[in-house]
Amino acid sequence: MNPVRALAIGLAASLALAAAPSAWAHRIHSALTEVRPNENTGELEVAHRVFFHDLEVALIESGMDDDTAPLGEDWLNAAGSYAQDRFDIDVAGASLQLDYVGAEIDGQFAWIYFVAPMPDEYDTVSIDNRLLIDAFPDQANMTNVIRGSVVRTVLQIPGRRGTGTIDFPDR
Amino acid sequence: MRHLILAVVAISAFSANAEAQTIRQTVSDYRDAFRQLENEDWPTPNEIRPAHGAPGPEYWQQQVDYWIDVRLDEDEKRISGIAEITYHNNSPFALEYLWFLMDQNRFRRDSWDNLTRTVSSTDQISSGAARRMMRMQEWEGGFDVGTVTDSEGRALETRLVDTLMRIDLPDALQPGEEVSFTISWEYNLPEENVVGARAGYECFEEETENGDCIYLVAQWFPRAAAFTDYEGWHNLPFLGSGEFTLEFGNYEVAITVPADFIVAATGELQNPENVLTQAQRDRLEQAMTSEEPVFVVTREEALANEREGTDETATWQFRAENVRDFAWAGSRKFIWDALGVEQDGEGEYPDTVLAMSFYPNENEPIWSAYSTRVIEHTLDVYSSFSFPYPYPTAQSVSGPVGGMEYPMITFNGPRTVRDEDGNVTYSRGTKRFLIGVVAHEIGHIYFPMTVNSDERQWTWMDEGINSFLDFMTQRLWEEDYPTNEAEPDNIIGYMTSSNQQPIMTQSDAVTALGPNAYSKPATALVILRETILGRELFDEAFRTYARRWRFKRPTPYDFFRTMEEVSGHDLDWFWRGWFYSTEHVDIGLESIVLAQVDTGNPEIENALAREEEDALPESLTQRHNREAGIQTYAQRNPEVVDFYSLNDEHIVTNAQRRTYERYLEGLEDWEREFLESGTNIYLMTFRNDGGVVMPIILDLSFSDGTTEHVRIPAQIWRRNAHEVTWQYATDRELVRLEIDPLHEIADADRSDNVFPPEIRRSRIELYRSSQSTNMMQDMDLTVSNDSLDTRPERGGDDE
Numbered sequence: 001m002n003p004v005r006a007l008a009i010g011l012a013a014s015l016a017l018a019a020a021p022s023a024w025a026h027r028i029h030s031a032l033t034e035v036r037p038n039e040n041t042g043e044l045e046v047a048h049r050v051f052f053h054d055l056e057v058a059l060i061e062s063g064m065d066d067d068t069a070p071l072g073e074d075w076l077n078a079a080g081s082y083a084q085d086r087f088d089i090d091v092a093g094a095s096l097q098l099d100y101v102g103a104e105i106d107g108q109f110a111w112i113y114f115v116a117p118m119p120d121e122y123d124t125v126s127i128d129n130r131l132l133i134d135a136f137p138d139q140a141n142m143t144n145v146i147r148g149s150v151v152r153t154v155l156q157i158p159g160r161r162g163t164g165t166i167d168f169p170d171r
Numbered sequence: 172m173r174h175l176i177l178a179v180v181a182i183s184a185f186s187a188n189a190e191a192q193t194i195r196q197t198v199s200d201y202r203d204a205f206r207q208l209e210n211e212d213w214p215t216p217n218e219i220r221p222a223h224g225a226p227g228p229e230y231w232q233q234q235v236d237y238w239i240d241v242r243l244d245e246d247e248k249r250i251s252g253i254a255e256i257t258y259h260n261n262s263p264f265a266l267e268y269l270w271f272l273m274d275q276n277r278f279r280r281d282s283w284d285n286l287t288r289t290v291s292s293t294d295q296i297s298s299g300a301a302r303r304m305m306r307m308q309e310w311e312g313g314f315d316v317g318t319v320t321d322s323e324g325r326a327l328e329t330r331l332v333d334t335l336m337r338i339d340l341p342d343a344l345q346p347g348e349e350v351s352f353t354i355s356w357e358y359n360l361p362e363e364n365v366v367g368a369r370a371g372y373e374c375f376e377e378e379t380e381n382g383d384c385i386y387l388v389a390q391w392f393p394r395a396a397a398f399t400d401y402e403g404w405h406n407l408p409f410l411g412s413g414e415f416t417l418e419f420g421n422y423e424v425a426i427t428v429p430a431d432f433i434v435a436a437t438g439e440l441q442n443p444e445n446v447l448t449q450a451q452r453d454r455l456e457q458a459m460t461s462e463e464p465v466f467v468v469t470r471e472e473a474l475a476n477e478r479e480g481t482d483e484t485a486t487w488q489f490r491a492e493n494v495r496d497f498a499w500a501g502s503r504k505f506i507w508d509a510l511g512v513e514q515d516g517e518g519e520y521p522d523t524v525l526a527m528s529f530y531p532n533e534n535e536p537i538w539s540a541y542s543t544r545v546i547e548h549t550l551d552v553y554s555s556f557s558f559p560y561p562y563p564t565a566q567s568v569s570g571p572v573g574g575m576e577y578p579m580i581t582f583n584g585p586r587t588v589r590d591e592d593g594n595v596t597y598s599r600g601t602k603r604f605l606i607g608v609v610a611h612e613i614g615h616i617y618f619p620m621t622v623n624s625d626e627r628q629w630t631w632m633d634e635g636i637n638s639f640l641d642f643m644t645q646r647l648w649e650e651d652y653p654t655n656e657a658e659p660d661n662i663i664g665y666m667t668s669s670n671q672q673p674i675m676t677q678s679d680a681v682t683a684l685g686p687n688a689y690s691k692p693a694t695a696l697v698i699l700r701e702t703i704l705g706r707e708l709f710d711e712a713f714r715t716y717a718r719r720w721r722f723k724r725p726t727p728y729d730f731f732r733t734m735e736e737v738s739g740h741d742l743d744w745f746w747r748g749w750f751y752s753t754e755h756v757d758i759g760l761e762s763i764v765l766a767q768v769d770t771g772n773p774e775i776e777n778a779l780a781r782e783e784e785d786a787l788p789e790s791l792t793q794r795h796n797r798e799a800g801i802q803t804y805a806q807r808n809p810e811v812v813d814f815y816s817l818n819d820e821h822i823v824t825n826a827q828r829r830t831y832e833r834y835l836e837g838l839e840d841w842e843r844e845f846l847e848s849g850t851n852i853y854l855m856t857f858r859n860d861g862g863v864v865m866p867i868i869l870d871l872s873f874s875d876g877t878t879e880h881v882r883i884p885a886q887i888w889r890r891n892a893h894e895v896t897w898q899y900a901t902d903r904e905l906v907r908l909e910i911d912p913l914h915e916i917a918d919a920d921r922s923d924n925v926f927p928p929e930i931r932r933s934r935i936e937l938y939r940s941s942q943s944t945n946m947m948q949d950m951d952l953t954v955s956n957d958s959l960d961t962r963p964e965r966g967g968d969d970e
Binding site for chain 2: 028029030032034036038040041045047049052053055056060101102104105106107108109111113115136137138140142144149151152153155157158159160
């Protein structure tokens with residue numbers, strides 16, 4: 001991408017989000033995503049676990065109506081749309097279209113679920129996980145990509161954003 | 172059993188004789204999960220830090236006292252101060268220079284933090300990073316040091332190394348001596364929401380607001396760097412992540428601010444008659460004995476204060492004894508409530524602590540409802556785990572910092588939402604966050620403000636221990652309170668990730684500080700308390716650690732050693748697995764074998780052997796012959812039928828009976844009883860797939876409907892950390908087994924935890940099944956009685 005154009009896009013984003021609150025100086029901004037095949041269903045499952053309060057802040061910043069009833073159907077669907085727009089996965093070089101399954105709250109965490117048909121090949125997986133980074137610059141996103149008993153992790157933290165790729169060892 | 176042992180010996184002896192060639196060793200995969208950490212990963216004990224974990228007879232730490240006069244320039248958003256600092260050298264070493272922390276230098280353009288910031292991506296820039304970058308082009312922070320002079324006014328040489336400043340002394344400061352000197356400085360306050368500090372200002376500039384600001388002031392004066400027995404001078408720069416390593420001392424601080432400000436600070440206010448009204452002083456007095464929080468400044472008074480404004484100033488004087496830092500906050504927006512919290516100060520600490528909260532109208536109504544009450548609850552829980560709260564005040568101040576702790580004062584962020592029509596709401600998440608963050612930050616006044624661990628070296632010692640205790644605090648706030656961060660299952664994702672780092676990693680090198688320094692150590696301590704040691708032993712050991720090291724500086728080894736010594740448990744295996752390794756927990760069931768005792772009784776054993784043989788399928792050839800009506804030779808010629816034809820090899824012989832009788836005569840009574848009991852012996856083989864050794868916790872269910880909960884200590888893995896076989900004897904028939912039934916050890920893969928195996932469903936499958944079971948109805952579709960074809964549901968008004 002043209003660097004001048006890239007800067008322009010970035011600055012436009014900063015103006016749009018100028019009202020964003022600061023990062024919490026002393027709080028955990030981290031999220032966990034698990035990507036794993038499900039042999040029972042023949043699907044690739046993607047489950048995001050984020051702190052509920054962080055998600056709440058991010059949803060409002062991203063434009064969700066303040067009046068949206070917390071944890072209501074609209075709120076959960078907004079969480080789904082939010083996550084869908086901020087998580088990309090390529091498998092064996094092909095972008096995967098994820099279908100939103102649902103979202104739920106479990107204690108301090110919000111879980112957001114997606115599935116896709118299981119791709120034929122599952123040796124190389126690329127992840128761009130941008131959940132919550134627009135709200136919290138210090139957000140650390142950890143994506144565990146699982147095949148059998150092997151776990152490979154893509155870590156996206158300040159200074160290490162963008163797409164990360166993992167390769168599974170030969171079977 | 173005796174026969175079996177003999178057989179093994181015989182085989183071994185035979186093998187050894189047969190192998191008369193060059194020895195080629197096959198190195199086993201033995202792993203000593205219980206190897207001791209003493210003198211290996213842990214430093215050699217000495218008279219300062221002995222092996223039992225308490226401060227030793229030669230323990231020492233420095234003391235640094237401050238007299239400070241500081242002024243806030245509200246228009247310029249600038250702090251100016253002058254300090255007289257007295258450094259007491261309690262170490263056994265002569266000091267030629269003193270190092271001080273100049274943490275505001277992090278906001279200089281040429282700071283190591285600023286210069287080493289890396290970009291997220293080459294094709295995008297985050298809004299936060301862009302905003303900070305723009306601000307740093309037009310604004311610069313960092314200390315402007317004026318003069319540094321000794322007690323006779325002579326200038327002292329200084330040298331700056333990023334966020335550290337060395338002051339050279341004309342004469343070495345000898346052990347037991349003290350030196351005083353004066354420093355003056357100024358700096359620009361950072362706007363917290365833009366540059367991301369741990370303090371700074373925030374102004375309220377929406378249409379309905381009048382531009383007033385809240386000032387949270389911390390890391391605002393040259394603080395003495397720690398000089399310790401284990402590190403010498405602390406010399407890690409402040410890069411924004413690793414927090415602080417500080418010395419205790421006494422403070423006298425005069426804070427000059429606009430006269431209409433309310434100021435909260437570390438310590439006790441010394442001149443209330445100069446800065447508070449008589450009504451405010453009366454209300455504070457009333458709060459000391461009140462059952463519920465009392466407003467010292469009401470909402471109406473705060474709003475009126477915002478409107479009035481003033482050009483005058485007032486000086487608030489505070490005194491704080493034996494604190495490791497000093498922070499303060501000021502604003503004309505503050506509502507202020509207070510509550511006296513009673514405790515048993517054990518003759519050392521206050522019997523009444525003044526819990527106070529300061530917040531703007533924008534935070535109401537949740538702050539007046541919860542903040543001070545959470546302080547009260549937190550003091551109660553933390554003191555029960557450690558020692559009485561040691562200071563006269565405990566404060567929660569609202570501002571732009573999400574959560575940050577200092578002695579006696581904390582900064583906390585949650586806020587209500589106000590829409591364009593002025594409607595005020597707050598979400599479930601905001602309430603939870605407020606309760607959680609106030610508990611967490613107030614808890615930090617115990618750890619590390621009192622138990623003075625080195626935050627920059629070992630973040631887990633304050634954040635992990637504190638997260639453990641704030642988890643306990645929230646669990647005791649309300650039944651089923653939704654806090655689950657330290658529940659074991661929730662750390663599995665981090666522990667199985669390929670980017671996990673050991674908890675013992677230095678703070679600035681940690682890539683995911685949340686799970687590494689907060690959640691994992693907190694979870695480890697929950698497991699240690701609830702599963703490994705039990706509450707009684709854990710609580711006594713933990714309380715001993717806290718009391719031994721209050722107002723002192725512990726290292727991780729002092730914590731580890733104290734927990735072991737007091738509980739009577741060698742826990743090196745636990746620290747090794749949870750704090751030093753990047754392995755995870757995964758115990759799986761490999762096999763179960765049912766064995767029964769060979770009674771030696773031919774009447775029983777021969778019959779069993781016959782049963783086993785009869786249970787085998789008949790020879791297919793013989794069966795087909797019979798079905799075809801083919802007779803055998805013996806059937807056609809019965810004269811060849813003899814004794815052996817009529818009796819199989821399982822017939823009980825007289826010789827067998829005589830052998831059995833001799834065998835019985837040689838047994839002791841208990842052996843005979845055991846033989847006749849018919850006991851089932853289950854040989855269970857477990858695998859340690861994750862690496863971290865942990866207790867094996869079992870739920871066993873039997874065919875008679877009974878159950879048993881078995882807890883096998885982690886020491887079962889001491890000879891083989893990969894696979895063990897454990898025997899369980901019962902006269903009942905085992906029908907089901909589950910490993911870790913209460914989800915208490917963070918077992919990563921539960922698919923092999925159950926016998927007989929059960930189909931496990933993924934979280935998404937469980938979620939789907941918990942949703943409506945009538946998808947057709949949910950999709951507003953219908954079918955008719957005579958077809959499976961779906962069609963849109965009809966409205967109620969249709970025919």
